Amino acid sequence: MPELPEVETVRRGLAALVIGKTIEKITVSLPRIIRTPDDVRQFCMMLEGYAIDAVERRGKYLLLSIGPHLLVSHLRMEGRYGFYHREDPVEKHTHVIFHFTDGTELRYKDVRQFGTMDILPQGRHQELPGLATLGPEPLDRSFTPEVFIRALRARRSGKIKALLLDQSLVAGLGNIYVDEVLFQSGIHPEASGPELSDRQIVALHRAIVAVLTQSVELGGSSVKSYVNGYGQEGGMQHQLNVYGREDQPCPNCGTLIVKTRLGGRGTHFCPTCQPLHD
Structure with a gap:
């Protein structure tokens, strides 16, 4: 952040x-x-x-x-x-x-x-x-589903959350938005990135673009001390579905949001909407 x-x-x-x-x-x-x-x-x-x-x-x-x-x-x-x-x-x-x-x-x-x-x-x-070493800009037109599929397939191993936090795969994603895009695409944070299906990767690509676009339009998330150059807070924190919402009901199914630690990072997900195995 x-x-x-x-x-x-x-x-x-x-x-x-x-x-x-x-x-x-x-x-x-x-x-x-x-x-x-x-x-x-x-x-x-x-x-x-x-x-x-x-x-x-x-x-x-x-x-x-x-x-x-x-x-x-x-x-x-x-x-x-x-x-x-x-x-x-x-x-x-x-x-x-x-x-x-x-x-x-x-x-x-x-x-x-x-x-x-x-x-x-x-x-x-x-x-x-x-x-x-930065990867492609996720809001650039050159970041297509095909580019993302090739990049993810090129990784030999790695849990998808850790791979998304690696700036060499996609530039700009951090802990908040990785949790959000994984929730929106229905993918468990511990799923193997290279083993995701093309359908899942396309859904993840769509979620990355959609979540980041929405957050930019709302001025970002003021979860801690962030303000813009005018000293104003963002509005995306009011739209977050899982990040910071542990033990609260999932907006889709009502299951309580779980918070775990993955790679030393707090990780939020819905165990029903984001099953580890299909």
Whole structure:
């Protein structure tokens, strides 16, 4: 958390708020957020004086085009951006501030302090290991059922939930939406991914696209601390069928939702609608 819908919502907000703004200076109070370059002063000098030209997304990564550079930002668990005026009080856990020449500021806040920022040359984002191994974008037209079937068949083994969380299969899915798409497609999280039938994989593909599309339209899920660039919560948390609903009735059949742990992750499913064996 945040996952693809939340990062896409943040991207859209930032695109509306900061594109065209020129960075006057940058304040960094937690140096370990900055990974590349490993010198915070160099990080600031590389970006200061340039305008933000574009804000894009790849998987769960935000990509900000700033002059000849690409700022790659990963929010990890609880990182978030907020847009402020210079006179606004700086909140606790604010670690990076981009001060713009017009008196506004883009502030990065991260309670857990797991987020990262890297500067790369434009057009060379694939040099960052996390980006280099990402699978297809699930909301891109190129992500077809046929592509998904081939990718899943190429895996020799693995439980389907673990495979969906592996960003090299499909980019952007996390714990919340994997539970939701498995429920919508009627597939048990412990089912063997490569052994799913074509029919099941097509149903799973359809669920991935449908759930992520709905969540983007609703502004993501504010399950914990997530808010968009305007400080607003999303609305998808009110539409979740299984995630966070353990011991509550399944919306389809009334069976109580079960929560287990799979690969160290909390996993929610309906034992009736998602049988392990047909």
